[in-house]
Amino acid sequence: MASYYVTLSYWDLALASVLVLIDAGLSLIFGLKIHRNLLIAAIRMSVQLTLIGLVLTALFSLVSPLWTGLAVLAMILFAGQEVMQRQDRRLSGWWSFGLGTGCMMMASVLVTAFALLTAIRPSPWYDPRYAIPLLGMILGNCMTGIALGLNTLTTSLMLRRSSVEAQLMLGATRWDAAAPVTRDALRSALMPTINSMSATGLVSLPGMMTGQILSGVPPVEAVKYQILVMFLIAGGTGFGAVAAVLGGVYRLTDARHRLRLDRLTAAQPI
Amino acid sequence: MACYSWGVVAGDLNTIVVQTGESVNRQTACPEVPKEPEPPFQTDAPLLQVRALRTNILKPASFALAAGECIAVRGPSGAGKTLLLRAIADLDPNQGLVSLEGRDRSKIPGPEWRRLVGYVPAEPGWWAETVGEHFGNWTAAAAALGKLGFPEEAKSWPIARLSTGERLRLALVRALIVGPKALLLDEPTAALDLASVEAVESLIADRIWAGLAVLWVTHDAGQARRIARRQLVVEAGSVREEVGQWPVTTSP
Numbered sequence: 001m002a003s004y005y006v007t008l009s010y011w012d013l014a015l016a017s018v019l020v021l022i023d024a025g026l027s028l029i030f031g032l033k034i035h036r037n038l039l040i041a042a043i044r045m046s047v048q049l050t051l052i053g054l055v056l057t058a059l060f061s062l063v064s065p066l067w068t069g070l071a072v073l074a075m076i077l078f079a080g081q082e083v084m085q086r087q088d089r090r091l092s093g094w095w096s097f098g099l100g101t102g103c104m105m106m107a108s109v110l111v112t113a114f115a116l117l118t119a120i121r122p123s124p125w126y127d128p129r130y131a132i133p134l135l136g137m138i139l140g141n142c143m144t145g146i147a148l149g150l151n152t153l154t155t156s157l158m159l160r161r162s163s164v165e166a167q168l169m170l171g172a173t174r175w176d177a178a179a180p181v182t183r184d185a186l187r188s189a190l191m192p193t194i195n196s197m198s199a200t201g202l203v204s205l206p207g208m209m210t211g212q213i214l215s216g217v218p219p220v221e222a223v224k225y226q227i228l229v230m231f232l233i234a235g236g237t238g239f240g241a242v243a244a245v246l247g248g249v250y251r252l253t254d255a256r257h258r259l260r261l262d263r264l265t266a267a268q269p270i
Numbered sequence: 271m272a273c274y275s276w277g278v279v280a281g282d283l284n285t286i287v288v289q290t291g292e293s294v295n296r297q298t299a300c301p302e303v304p305k306e307p308e309p310p311f312q313t314d315a316p317l318l319q320v321r322a323l324r325t326n327i328l329k330p331a332s333f334a335l336a337a338g339e340c341i342a343v344r345g346p347s348g349a350g351k352t353l354l355l356r357a358i359a360d361l362d363p364n365q366g367l368v369s370l371e372g373r374d375r376s377k378i379p380g381p382e383w384r385r386l387v388g389y390v391p392a393e394p395g396w397w398a399e400t401v402g403e404h405f406g407n408w409t410a411a412a413a414a415l416g417k418l419g420f421p422e423e424a425k426s427w428p429i430a431r432l433s434t435g436e437r438l439r440l441a442l443v444r445a446l447i448v449g450p451k452a453l454l455l456d457e458p459t460a461a462l463d464l465a466s467v468e469a470v471e472s473l474i475a476d477r478i479w480a481g482l483a484v485l486w487v488t489h490d491a492g493q494a495r496r497i498a499r500r501q502l503v504v505e506a507g508s509v510r511e512e513v514g515q516w517p518v519t520t521s522p
Contacts, residue, residue, distance in 0.1 A: 160397075162391075162393065163395040163397040164397070165361060165395055166394060166396065167395075168361065168380075168384065169359065169389050169390075169391070170385070170445065171381045171384045171448060180397060254363075257384075258360065258363065258380065259361075260363075
């Protein structure tokens with residue numbers, strides 16, 4: 001089967017953007033007062049994606065380990081910022097940014113490298129055309145998992161403080177006393193991954209697979225890629241969430257096996 | 271004749287007396303204690319020694335507690351009584367020296383320390399759904415639970431349906447079966463009816479007789495007299511020993 005895809009002209013995009021303008025018009029008619037935000041978001045999206053298109057073009061033509069590495073680092077730092085912003089209560093000090101970011105870096109780089117070195121094997125192995133999209137997909141899901149896991153951990157430790165301390169009082173170690181809360185946090189971190197795996201193909205067609213099909217890849221081949229990516233996401237989210245949640249328990253207790261909720265900042269106004 | 275007041279007056283660091291195992295007789299601080307049979311494990315060597323224990327709220331506190339001794343802790347609400355017990359149990363960050371049988375607390379891992387020095391808070395926590403799941407060894411607990419009026423089938427009772435008084439008594443037994451040498455009780459009879467108060471007091475008295483050391487927070491002056499010969503008063507974060515007018519009446 002010949003591989004082909006339909007290129008879009010800027011006129012095609014301009015025509016589609018009329019839909020956003022219609023949305024803005026609806027906002028004016030119904031007095032929703034969101035037309036301004038809507039238009040700004042649409043413009044931001046267009047500008048950001050255009051820039052990333054240029055960056056990716058440059059990266060793909062360079063195939064430099066240094067520039068690829070820097071791009072990967074930038075993505076991870078943005079994801080770390082996002083994890084921090086999604087916390088109702090943050091860890092104090094550097095931990096609030098460092099824990100989520102460190103765990104995401106560890107998990108997503110490990111899993112991406114695993115896929116590049118075993119399944120996909122591009123030449124060179126760090127070819128950004130493979131490394132960056134793969135890492136992006138794994139990182140995005142890992143980010144959601146870690147943000148949920150850490151948020152559940154801190155919230156349940158606050159709410160169930162007396163039950164955790166009751167076990168400490170009877171001589172439990174910090175890990176034993178925090179085990180029920182740890183389990184809840186890990187479960188909520190992995191739930192979105194499990195749900196998306198069960199719904200995929202029936203309710204939703206994943207973006208990557210759809211994209212490959214649109215660009216002319218035979219559906220069965222695109223599906224194989226998607227299954228691989230789903231496994232990578234499950235692995236990355238699992239590693240990252242376990243590391244982040246255990247790191248959170250470590251930070252919110254101390255070597256004397258005390259519960260240290262004083263190492264959390266006050267609830268963030270949302 | 272036992273003099274129970276050799277312990278260092280709390281907060282007064284200049285008067286720290288090095289305990290060498292010999293009784294330091296301070297007649298001025300020794301109240302008139304009626305003569306009665308000595309409990310078998312009563313010794314003058316301190317079991318639990320607290321020196322300059324402080325947190326960011328609690329001012330330096332020093333006192334000693336012997337095996338088989340009970341000290342009542344009194345003071346207005348919010349004065350720091352709970353913080354004092356939590357600091358001794360090492361549940362909050364704190365500074366100072368605490369030792370048990372001469373062993374420095376910093377040399378003992380946290381979990382082991384809390385098995386040796388049990389703490390029952392005023393509002394005990396629960397981590398499972400039924401009563402039985404909170405007791406590692408139900409058979410060991412059965413005797414004490416029976417004394418406090420719990421039947422055998424209490425094991426399957428859901429925690430959510432227990433009254434405050436039932437929770438307090440269950441938490442007390444839960445802490446006792448761990449086998450602590452010292453026990454820190456935060457108003458263990460606050461929500462109990464008279465019969466239950468008596469049952470709890472007699473259960474603890476039995477343990478004290480057998481050598482348990484107890485620090486007992488109570489708001490009830492009558493109870494303080496019944497259970498203890500010495501009294502600590504906590505006011506605005508500072509801990510001092512009440513001497514002289516204490517005790518007013520004889521022990522039971």
